[in-house]
Amino acid sequence: VAYSAARGEVPRAAVRVPTGRAPRRSGARAWRASEPIFAMVRLALVALGLVGVARSAEQEPSKIALMRVTSPHHLAGYFLGRLAPFASLPGDKRTEELTVLLPPGDPCVGFPKDFVPTGDFLALSQRGNCTLETQAAVAQKAGAKGMIVVSRTNNSSDVWSRGEPFQVPGVFIIGMRNITGSYILDYCKSHECEDLRMTVEIYKELGFFSDISQLLIVALATSLIVAGAFFATADLRLGSPIAPHSSEVVQVDGWFPLTFFVMGSLMLVILFFLMRYLIYVIMFGFCLGGTSTLTELGHKCLRYSFPSLQRRVCSIPSVGSVELSTVIALPVALSVTAAWIVWRNTSHGWLFQDIIGAAFLCFIQRTLRLPNIKLATVLLSLMFVFDIFWVFISPLLFQKSVMVVVATGGGTGESVPMLLRIPAIGDPLGRDRMLGFGDVALPGLLVSFLRRHDILSRRSGWAGYFLPSVVGYFVAMWITLIALHIMQIGQPALLYLVPGTLGTTLVLAWCRGELQSLWTGRPCTSNARLCQTQLCRYCPGGHQLSSSVAAAGMCDGCNKPVGEGEPVMDCKSCNWYLCRSCRPVPQAIEATESEGAGAAVAQLRQVQDLERSLATPSQ
Numbered sequence: 001v002a003y004s005a006a007r008g009e010v011p012r013a014a015v016r017v018p019t020g021r022a023p024r025r026s027g028a029r030a031w032r033a034s035e036p037i038f039a040m041v042r043l044a045l046v047a048l049g050l051v052g053v054a055r056s057a058e059q060e061p062s063k064i065a066l067m068r069v070t071s072p073h074h075l076a077g078y079f080l081g082r083l084a085p086f087a088s089l090p091g092d093k094r095t096e097e098l099t100v101l102l103p104p105g106d107p108c109v110g111f112p113k114d115f116v117p118t119g120d121f122l123a124l125s126q127r128g129n130c131t132l133e134t135q136a137a138v139a140q141k142a143g144a145k146g147m148i149v150v151s152r153t154n155n156s157s158d159v160w161s162r163g164e165p166f167q168v169p170g171v172f173i174i175g176m177r178n179i180t181g182s183y184i185l186d187y188c189k190s191h192e193c194e195d196l197r198m199t200v201e202i203y204k205e206l207g208f209f210s211d212i213s214q215l216l217i218v219a220l221a222t223s224l225i226v227a228g229a230f231f232a233t234a235d236l237r238l239g240s241p242i243a244p245h246s247s248e249v250v251q252v253d254g255w256f257p258l259t260f261f262v263m264g265s266l267m268l269v270i271l272f273f274l275m276r277y278l279i280y281v282i283m284f285g286f287c288l289g290g291t292s293t294l295t296e297l298g299h300k301c302l303r304y305s306f307p308s309l310q311r312r313v314c315s316i317p318s319v320g321s322v323e324l325s326t327v328i329a330l331p332v333a334l335s336v337t338a339a340w341i342v343w344r345n346t347s348h349g350w351l352f353q354d355i356i357g358a359a360f361l362c363f364i365q366r367t368l369r370l371p372n373i374k375l376a377t378v379l380l381s382l383m384f385v386f387d388i389f390w391v392f393i394s395p396l397l398f399q400k401s402v403m404v405v406v407a408t409g410g411g412t413g414e415s416v417p418m419l420l421r422i423p424a425i426g427d428p429l430g431r432d433r434m435l436g437f438g439d440v441a442l443p444g445l446l447v448s449f450l451r452r453h454d455i456l457s458r459r460s461g462w463a464g465y466f467l468p469s470v471v472g473y474f475v476a477m478w479i480t481l482i483a484l485h486i487m488q489i490g491q492p493a494l495l496y497l498v499p500g501t502l503g504t505t506l507v508l509a510w511c512r513g514e515l516q517s518l519w520t521g522r523p524c525t526s527n528a529r530l531c532q533t534q535l536c537r538y539c540p541g542g543h544q545l546s547s548s549v550a551a552a553g554m555c556d557g558c559n560k561p562v563g564e565g566e567p568v569m570d571c572k573s574c575n576w577y578l579c580r581s582c583r584p585v586p587q588a589i590e591a592t593e594s595e596g597a598g599a600a601v602a603q604l605r606q607v608q609d610l611e612r613s614l615a616t617p618s619q
Helices: 002-007 025-055 130-143 179-189 212-232 256-305 324-343 349-367 373-391 402-407 436-457 466-487 494-512 515-520 587-615
Strands: 064-071 077-084 097-100 121-126 146-151 172-176 198-204 312-315 322-323 419-422 433-436 545-548 565-569 575-578
Touching: 025 402, 077 179, 121 130, 121 179, 121 565, 130 146, 130 312, 146 179, 146 419, 172 179, 179 373, 198 436, 212 349, 212 419, 212 433, 256 349, 256 373, 256 402, 312 324, 312 494, 322 324, 322 587, 324 349, 349 419, 373 402, 373 494, 419 515, 436 466, 436 494
Parallel strands: 097 121, 121 146, 146 172
Antiparallel strands: 064 077, 064 198, 077 172, 097 198, 312 322, 419 433, 545 565, 565 575
């Protein structure tokens, strides 16, 4: 019926036309429509209050000792140990710089009787055959301020046992794991601890409210969600340099969610068992994709800003012509990728990884497109289950959390690069705050769809769905960090992000009575309102309009008759077109269209004459 009505073959009354903007609501109904947003804000405030109560209830100081080696230079850095719970602590403040000395013989005997220390020092030894109390008393008698005992295992708590609580006045005891303590022991045995000096302090983890890195990772993720939506709707802006070609856009179909779920699970299991072999394949793919994405982005921006750079330089088989803008953008992209390769395991590598990741995530939104919220619901619901299973339930089958092991590199010494990283500001251990690409890309597909839907529906701000979904994502990110802080274990971020974005959108659409429009992907506006703008370059389905010659029918914008052969802006896939009154055409383009209109009409009439001649029976 819709096809026939579009061409004027049946009355327009037979076609259901989408309704216009929702009527103005009363104050009470408007409050109910916004209530999901405020409910999420209230939930976040309650959770923040619980964190404050939990932190204020902590009475015991941290038992982690942070040892900072200041000399020699090649050993300089931080080492971790564990303070014995029954020994005296070095105090809340950092100790003065202390010399580390190794007893020449049996640690249970200690230093010679004629030993005279030249200053404050720490006694270093391995766990002896005597009791720890005996070792501590020997160190205290020699004048040591404290004692570092290297465990025979990789558990620093094995230095002491539960059956020997004691306290030696003026001496603190630090247990170190064998794998790190042996490194210092070997140096002292070969160099007699000539110049080994360190300070000791109690490691205090940054408080939730004082951790600036958490604010930065939330701000970065939310900004990339918004930037991705900007990239995804570039084709709806006149003259945008990043607008994708129709051939570059991949429309998500009904099989995509299930395929992504199954293939993602299979890949996780393969990486879990074969990470030591595949980590460098992943890194190579990251470098290749990052270089390609950065080059493409630079190329498009340069050729738009500087038209002279569109000059063709050469032609490469299977690639095509190469413009000067590409030649300039490629070395810059290669420099960023090379910098990441060189500094990926240093304190500077996060910046280059985030630059590549940001470009990669934005181009995902530019390329993948959700047609409606029905597919968005299926995709995000499956990934909601995916994230929970591989983080929380997989340890029951694999003894470890598959997601956590894969994300941390599986003990290869390398980390998987598909993460956003922000260094811990004010944390001496330098543990980065990380967020997986999937926690931005998957909700980002929904947010990009909602931005496109708002543009087509001529909505903005709180009247649309884009801004509420971004706020929902922002709040859900904070709830994720609160859960991480309380539980102290890795969290599946989609457990909170899916309700924050998809849940907010569905409830809001249901309250506004527009769920059916979102479910089918149709704009919440009439065709007449859609065409009241010079930016109307697309049909209600979001496809770009192109110049064409009309068959006789009715304009989908103003419902006025369109004669056969008239130039129109047409969407072939949706059988939807606009007359020249609804879609004004600049004079330069109008002249070009007029030149080709006569030839097109002539061809159309030739085809129609041929059809009539074939349909006429021979005499």
